[in-house]
């Protein structure tokens with residue numbers, strides 16, 4: 001069972017090798033493109049934006065789905081912010097995909 005009950009535990013999760021492996025898998029599956037931009041006919045890749053992996057059912061409430069590819073999708077930073085309806089802040093960086 002993955003512990004994501006506290007910000008510290010979530011931070012640890014995002015640095016785990018299991019997460020990094022699944023994140024890569026989801027990026028590959030989604031062809032390293034933002035899915036929401038794609039729906040609007042725009043191609044947004046890591047070349048033009050920061051790609052992040054979104055938990056469709058939020059990690060905090062569905063820890064069982066933390067590493068479930070069907071619960072994950074690739075979004076760019078802007079779409080991801082829109083989805084969570086929040087602005088740039090520190091706690092958000094943990095889902096950022098770094099090269």
Ligand SMILES: [Zn+2]
Nearest residue numbers: 034037076079
């Ligand atoms: Zn996007």
